[in-house]
Amino acid sequence: MREARGNLLRLAWFVLFLGLLLTMWRRHGDSPLLWLDTLNDDHLVRGCLEHDECRTRGATVSFGTLVQGGSWHELRAAVWALGIERTGLHRLLLILDALALLLIAVTASRLAGVGAAVLAVAAWLALDDIAQMPGELLWNYRPILWLAAITTALGLHLIRGAGPGTAALTGALSAVLTGCHLLGLTLAGPLFWATLWSCKRRLAGAGAFVAAFLAVAAASSFESWSVNLGSLGAIGAHPSGASGAATGGAMVPWLLTALCALGLWLGPPERRRDFAHLTLLAGCPLLTVLLVGKLSSLPTPPTYLTAAFPALAIGSAAGIVLLARRCWGTWRRATPAPAARAEPAHAPAAALALFGMVIATLPHARTHTLAHIPHPSFADIAEVVGRLRAEGWTREELFAGLKGPMAPLVIEAMAHDFPPGSADRRRAYLLPLVTRPEPFPAAWREFGHHALVETPGVIDWTRLQACADCQESECREAPLVPAPFEFERLSTTISGMPDIGSGERRPFCLRFPLDERAAAVNGIHVLAFPDLDFVCQGRIVAVPSGGLVLDGGRRALLLTPNAGGELWIRYEPGSTGCPLESLCAFPPFLLEGPEPEVALMQLALSPTTKIGKAK
């Protein structure tokens, strides 16, 4: 009977795991979204695998004084070397996400029963939403989602008297977590304290924790530690964004910490150390992030609290269940000892399985958009690569001829899949379908929420020049060709373009010679800036003779065939219509083609009907 009950419960946990896996798949998608940080990471991994530049450090953090560790890139390089690329790794991480959530549920159930397991999963999912921590992206935040759960559970083992082996394992994993993202340090402190406080053979345990932490940190992230320790004094030298307090939903983690602390008061004596430790594991990251933010005027978005989520979820769920039991007991004027209360044999199993099924079927709003613009996944990109390769596109053509609001990222993501060759002057646009034209043009090909549009162009992108202050004497060639490898610099960085990210504010012009072969095209040719917030809007200031500038430079008509000539577009970085962050999409995006085609492309980009919320 007892064995049958155990089997039933195991089956229920398995159903819950399947439910969580489905939930993660629906929330995070089956392929990661195209993202700058993913490409940066790819770049560093390729730096090692293809250029022998294997650095034990990661990218510079957003505020520019510290660098991330090397663990995330080493983990990625190891699977990449086995042939598992972005989408494959993402799917592996989905399984780890589900296992981590299952671990959170199991750990909570050990503290306060199945009710706590259900609540803990719900709390974690809610926190994940508040932090806007998209697991849809493959970046170095990604491992925190599951690694923090593992270290938190191991911390509870330590608090219940596990030996030096567990301490060493926890120390090593803390170093891996810190090597993936510096936020991991906020958990290392309380985990070490747990070792020192409760580990069986405390000194041996603490020694094993520290030795394992240092060994893994030295082997995987030595350069990062060396740079970071050397630049500690410079933290805050480059403040950016809002400083101090976190953004929306910031009170929720504190509320959950308070609920976690409830367990200290309400929990059975043998569980109080668990709750004390969970409160520490939840409170430490919160306080550290808050204090560092205040002291150094650095921004502290809720994303930075991710490492605390497992402790918050487990502790608050168990605290709520214990509070409910206390209230129930008071209401009944009697508080029977929990152990003495007989539970129906099938009730916990049924509750877990039912919860697993319910959570898997709940609607999940996958964002899949950026500022209401559909975002391509790497699987979409792979399909586009297949299509263009079948048509014989070369890498040089790709750099010069593929256009779109996210073209630099798209090109960076796919360039390595194309063979080098001559730069034939074909033109293709990869457009997000903000509005799907009906009827859908037969010549357009659809990939996810994007369309590939091939249309003739007259601008010769291979002879593009960038001119500081729009002075002819200051013009420099800015060839759209792959740059040589540089650590921390994407290969699509265009020589001669404004210095991305450095706050370049001087106006400049791009000078486009027209393609001689454009003479073969007859009719009116339109150039137009799409109305997209994150695309720097330039102003057309000069067109060849016979051309016409309209709408204050936002649109121009060229008559073809033409006798050549030049087109000048002026940009004012930092001005309205050209926010500095949009500079990362240089060279900027503009539509070009026969009038009906351009009109159709503008329609596809106009937010008449927002789509892309669910895929």
Next chain:
Amino acid sequence: MKHAIAFTTWWILVATFPPSNVAASAPEPSPWCLPPETGQRLRTVVESESVHAVLGEAFALERADIQGAVVELEIRSDSGEFAKARLRPARPGPEPGRWFEVQAKESSSPQATEVMERLAAIFNEGFFKNPFVPCHRAGSRPGIPRWWYLLSGVFQWLLLAIGLAAAFRRPPLEGPRD
């Protein structure tokens, strides 16, 4: 748990010994080069309001040139006061907030020296990313050997797998279930 201890011990051995061997046999650190993008950025920094504020009315920037991997600066006042400085890549390597270090200074007055030092500080803050790139010689890439990098990745995946399995195990000395 014995496996975890064994792995950790092995890793401590791996982590402790090879780096010293690698360091002993490694060639000298690669010199740094200034790519063309830095020249453009340098011009922006030189013409920025921060530089004008430091120079004030008294001084003017006479020279800001890139010579190899060195930026040469010279300021001069109407009364003939001057200061010259060479900014070279910081040692042991350029870092965020400390890309340059002043290599040689020549100055006619303490005031000119002070202005030059403040000017040099602006260059350290004026570059978001490393303005230098390593000038690689064959076989002298910075970092660790590729085999080590990959082995480190494999080892960390193993650690994660062991950690996950250990975390699911029932904690020791667990009291009666609620």
